[in-house]
Amino acid sequence: MSLRKPHLKVSIEEYLESEKDGKVRHEYVDGEVYAMSGASKRHNRVATNLTIQLSAQLRGGPCEVFISDVKVFIEALNCFYYPDVVVACDPEDNDDYFVNRPVLVVEVESPSTSLIDRREKLMAYRKLESLREYLRLSQGEISAVVFHRDDKGEWWSEQLGPGDELRLESVGLNIPLSSLYEGVQLAETS
Numbered sequence: 001m002s003l004r005k006p007h008l009k010v011s012i013e014e015y016l017e018s019e020k021d022g023k024v025r026h027e028y029v030d031g032e033v034y035a036m037s038g039a040s041k042r043h044n045r046v047a048t049n050l051t052i053q054l055s056a057q058l059r060g061g062p063c064e065v066f067i068s069d070v071k072v073f074i075e076a077l078n079c080f081y082y083p084d085v086v087v088a089c090d091p092e093d094n095d096d097y098f099v100n101r102p103v104l105v106v107e108v109e110s111p112s113t114s115l116i117d118r119r120e121k122l123m124a125y126r127k128l129e130s131l132r133e134y135l136r137l138s139q140g141e142i143s144a145v146v147f148h149r150d151d152k153g154e155w156w157s158e159q160l161g162p163g164d165e166l167r168l169e170s171v172g173l174n175i176p177l178s179s180l181y182e183g184v185q186l187a188e189t190s
Contacts, residue, residue, distance in 0.1 A: 015080070016097060025069070028080040036082060039068075042139045042184050043108045047084040049180045050106060050137070054087060057173045063089040063103070071098035072105060076127040083121075084108045087171055090130065101130035103170040108137045122147065126155060132170035140187050142178050 009031030010018075019026065026033045039047075047067065054065045065087050071080040073095075080098060085106035088099040105125050109118075118136070125134050126147075134147040142162040148169065149155050160166060166177045 012078070012080075019071075019097065025082055027071075027082060030078045037110070039084075039108075039110065040139065042186075043084075043110055045184045046108045046137050046139050046180055047106070049182055049184075051085055053173060053175055053179065054085065054104075054171060057171060058087070061089075062091065063087050063171060066099065072102055072125070072128075073098045073100040074124050074127055075100060077124050079124060081121060081124065100128075102128065103130055103132045104135065104168060105131060105133075106135045106137065108139050110139065133168055135166075135168065137180065139184070142181050142186070144177055144180075 010028070010033050011031070012028070015026070015028045015033060025036045027036060028034075051065055051067055058065060065085065068082055068084050070086060071082050072086055073080050083105045085104075086099055086102045087104040088102045090101045093099050093101040105128075107121060122134060122136075125131055126149075132149050136145045136147075138144065144160040144166060146158045146160065146166070146168070147155055148158065160177050162178060164177050165174055166180070167174050
């Protein structure tokens with residue numbers, strides 16, 4: 001006999017409505033709702049530095065950059081995630097609160113979310129046919145992993161570190177990876 005209480009699943013409509021006025025953001029995974037933790041200043045600076053670079057690159061074009069308060073809807077898995085940065089280029093992708101056809105999704109890893117970003121979200125984001133790149137950035141060191149989808153739909157990854165150039169083909173951006181860490185207090189290595 002199970003003593004666990006059954007969870008009441010939340011509908012997408014209930015979830016979206018509650019997120020409009022909620023003081024705490026939640027991610028939605030097939031009817032289950034999970035509260036999100038806050039981000040550090042380092043986390044925020046890395047995401048902001050990338051957003052500034054992307055905004056300058058994409059200005060005047062069809063693509064738009066959104067930061068942490070815009071969700072990505074993955075219909076195939078019935079879930080919504082709040083990435084740190086997302087770029088959408090499809091004019092039909094016009095909901096006020098989420099995108100469902102992004103070309104680029106970016107997560108800045110936090111100690112509390114690293115495993116989710118590396119496994120769950122990696123697998124989930126790959127379900128998006130529009131997605132061309134998934135970028136994971138470290139907040140404690142100059143380090144990134146870029147997952148690229150080629151023209152045949154195959155995924156491959158690239159590990160980057162200090163001195164490397166970040167190339168995001170989906171948005172035509174080529175910058176030194178270190179530029180995303182300007183003003184970020186990194187852990188000292190001995």
